[in-house]
Amino acid sequence: MRVVIVGAGVVGMTTAWRLAEDGHQVTVLERHDGPGEETSFANGGQLSYSYVAPLAGPGVMAKVPGWLLRRDSPMRFRPAADPAQWRWLAAFMSACNAATSEATTRKLLRLGFYSRDLMQAFVARHQHDDGGAGFSFARRGKLVVHRDAAAFESACRLLDYQASLGCEQQALDRDACVALEPALAGIRDQIAGAIHTPSEEVGDCHRFCLSLARLLQDGSYAGVSLRFGTVVQGLVQQGGRVTGVRTPAGVVPADVVIMSGGIGSVPLLRPLGVRPLLWPLKGYSITVPLAGGARAPHISVTDFANKIVYARIGNTLRVAGMADLVRGGTRIDPERVGTLVAQTRALFPGIVPDEPLAQLQPWAGLRPATPDGLPLVGPSRVSGLWLNLGHGALGFTLAMGSAGLLADRLAGRRPAIDAEDFDAARA
Structure with a gap:
């Protein structure tokens, strides 16, 4: 499947890696000159899986x-x-x-622990001599x-x-x-x-994004393209379905477009009638x-x-x-x-x-x-358009789990945790 991901922060890059692992053709579009150069650049650095309230x-x-x-x-x-x-x-x-907060905390803890399992598996697989997998x-x-x-x-x-x-x-x-x-x-x-x-x-979120970029570009994954310095001008629709992304160099065709551009996703989604509360x-x-x-x-x-x-x-x-x-x-x-x-x-x-x-x-x-703290992960109400947005201050902590959840849904696999907890259609 041809997948275009908008945004190369930690959420976009983990999504790209998980989908490349599944064999999809993945194109990442990012306006900055490299990955993780905005909200992911110098965040708190804590992978705080038990503190997600x-x-x-x-x-x-x-x-x-x-x-x-x-x-x-x-x-x-x-x-x-x-x-x-x-x-x-x-x-x-x-x-x-109290009721809403407790319910949200339970859902985020499940996503946090799932994310922890995936991060630890990633580090074990890509361990460096310093034990830090390239990002401390x-x-x-x-x-x-x-x-x-x-x-x-x-x-x-x-x-x-x-x-x-x-x-x-x-x-x-x-x-x-x-x-x-x-x-x-x-x-x-x-x-x-x-x-x-x-x-x-703990870890360096920016360097984690750089590590993912290196893995995606080392030749192990066919059909992966990281297009940095590329401004996204809008999403292309045909017959009620999103079919690509418009850039100054032309339209990048897609079977699925995933919006992971943080707060910058909001104006791109508005013309399609998708208005996430971010x-x-x-x-x-x-x-x-x-x-x-x-x-x-x-x-x-x-x-x-x-x-x-x-x-x-x-x-x-x-x-x-x-x-x-x-x-x-x-x-x-x-x-x-x-x-x-x-x-x-x-x-x-x-x-x-x-x-x-x-x-x-x-x-x-x-x-x-998002107002309640739950990210939006999965297909939107518009055909061909998926979201991975709204992680607030927990982007680094929840990125791997969110990417795994989205990859499972896209592949038609049974997700490891309840996908309905983070239903993107509520956007």
């Missing part, structure tokens, strides 16, 4: 007023005269209840650190429920937390406790070079109160966070990056150099999110 939770709305008043808030909102923003917000608020992959575990006693107690109450869903976690007091991760010694007296998940992993959650990161002897964490750390994640990737520390519901593209807000720098210095004193900010490679990306 949606942003739309029962306690979120109560926190929003306080967040909006803080300059260093983990969430920002700027209202716009855009009906799409208000439709998304209305659906988001509707999902902010490592299983280091994760600590979610709580400074507020009530928040920690609430997290502890969830352990049995999480265990019933397949998560392997344990609660640690402050001494056990610092013993496991000595880099946290500087804030020992501030720690109420932490939740430790040994199975969580909104960009703008996030930020810095990448701190680690000098020899730096007291940086080896285990991935999440600062629960500030919603900032820390992941050691090779000889760097990736620091990422924020969810800004704003328009304005990927312009880097110095204030948001400054918050990441300040929080990192407070948590891990001495590891952030005093050099100009550019040394920390500040980055911003637009994470395409």
Whole structure:
């Protein structure tokens, strides 16, 4: 089957690889000069399979007023005269209840664990001498650190429920937390406790995309074409069916077109009457070079109160966070990056150099999110058009599972997990 994939981020590239494995003729169209150069470029780096609870939770709305008043808030909102923003917000608020949040979490955990199995199989198959399969992959575990006693107690109450869903976690007091991760010694007296998940992993998402591109171009897969620097102008329809993709060089014919272009997919889908409820959650990161002897964490750390994640990737520390519901593209807000720098210095004193900010490679990306947190994976209501969209901040974590789910459906195989949970037709 001739398959054209629009978008070469981590979701598009994993989809291309899985479909090439199935023997399809795969063409990837990407406007950038290489894979993973936008939202996948410098994300948090955590493959966080056990922490997939949606942003739309029962306690979120109560926190929003306080967040909006803080300059260093983990969430920002700027209202716009855009009906799409208000439709998304209305659906988001509707999902902010315990029943919906728990149901969504169960579905995302199944997809997350499936993704973990596929990622581990991929790494085992393509293991490098450094053990990282070319993208600094490592299983280091994760600590979610709580400074507020009530928040920690609430997290502890969830352990049995999480265990019933397949998560392997344990609660640690402050001494056990610092013993496991000595880099946290500087804030020992501030720690109420932490939740430790040994199975969580890290990796460089951009380099993972590059690794996939190399595999797809090494001659092992017939009929694979990666067309970088190619702008997609629109989708071609004939007789109510999508039959190709229009580019400046002409139409690329297809039996199936898969949209994996993140938030940029929305205007391309609109002329076909497909209007997925997606909104960009703008996030930020810095990448701190680690000098020899730096007291940086080896285990991935999440600062629960500030919603900032820390992941050691090779000889760097990736620091990422924020969810800004704003328009304005990927312009880097110095204030948001400054918050990441300040929080990192407070948590891990001495590891952030005093050099100009550019040394920390500040980055911003637009994470395409659905209101309820469930991605859209599978055939749309338009014949010949499939979607793999809406992973929000979990693109790296869920990419392999989403690609596997889509490949199974396209091949007519019984999917490993319930495909209806992520039905793209609801777009």
